[in-house]
Amino acid sequence: NFGMIPVAEGFHAALRKITRRTGTVLIIDETHTISSGPGGYTVLHGLEPDILVAGKAIAGGIPAGIFGVSREIAERLWKIVPMVNPRVRQSAHLGIGGTLAGNALTVATMRAVLEEVLTPANFEIMIENATRLAEAAWGIIRTNELPWHVTQVGARAEIMFMPNPPLSGADIIAGRRGDLETLLHAFYMNEGILVTPFHTMFLMCPATSAADVDRHTDVFARFVDLVRGAGVV
Incomplete structure (x- = not known):
């Protein structure tokens, strides 16, 4: 995990x-x-x-x-x-x-x-939405010059508070920001979004819509504004 x-x-x-x-x-x-x-x-x-x-x-x-x-x-x-x-x-x-x-x-x-x-047609939709989420998150991270990154594997995407993708579990232990993860999850919950509790990973399903993804993008952007304004990052 x-x-x-x-x-x-x-x-x-x-x-x-x-x-x-x-x-x-x-x-x-x-x-x-x-x-x-x-x-x-x-x-x-x-x-x-x-x-x-x-x-x-x-x-x-x-x-x-x-x-x-x-x-x-x-x-x-x-x-x-x-x-x-x-x-x-x-x-x-x-x-x-x-x-x-x-x-x-x-x-x-x-x-x-x-x-x-798990059909080809559904995978096409799920991967498209995961890509939409990942690209939007990357855009926010780069615009704000944050030392974070996004990883995507098909219909799954993850935001990680590290400058570079990890090469091992040891890299994650040494570099992850548990404080930011906890803060982001609390912010998400206050906005009606629930995410995997021990990291910030999103797995699309056939019912996930582009509107759902765009709502996440809006919430994530406001989270970034909050932590930057508070001097956390």
Whole structure:
């Protein structure tokens, strides 16, 4: 929960090269980065993980999880656990199961989200609004010459009170302004806006409108005027 840490150029290519050379399984978790668009960050950037996982985002927030594996990993797994014939009761199985695994509510919700929410058409709207918010926030920051920045990953955008994008969680711990974050969140709440409580991140949904984004821009601009006028920044 450190917020968004942009990937350095060439990082993923180097990571994939190293993991292949050492025989290390590369797992990519798309629970948050699925906001990148259809297929998530993996498809957008042409990544080649051995295993891909995603969580509650694909079920509208209801506890859920999925995983997929490459053909090579699947073949390795089947050598450990024999293939199961669904017509024959067997004790051997592959994966993680439990009382609630594959329950009707979760499966129905996942299907609804994948068919009706995380569609190419909706992603186009969500990413457009995230870009609108990010560009407007950047404009306010640059106009006021503030040492802050904005990061965007598809339908997700974040305002961070640091001059440069962090390279690690340690950078955020060392440089984040918790006082400004708390003040901004209180200001937002007084204006009827609720944001992720431990950082200033915005995730668009299909119902988010350009008017909603513009309202945020107005509130953020007034916040900047307030802190500048009070000599906080």
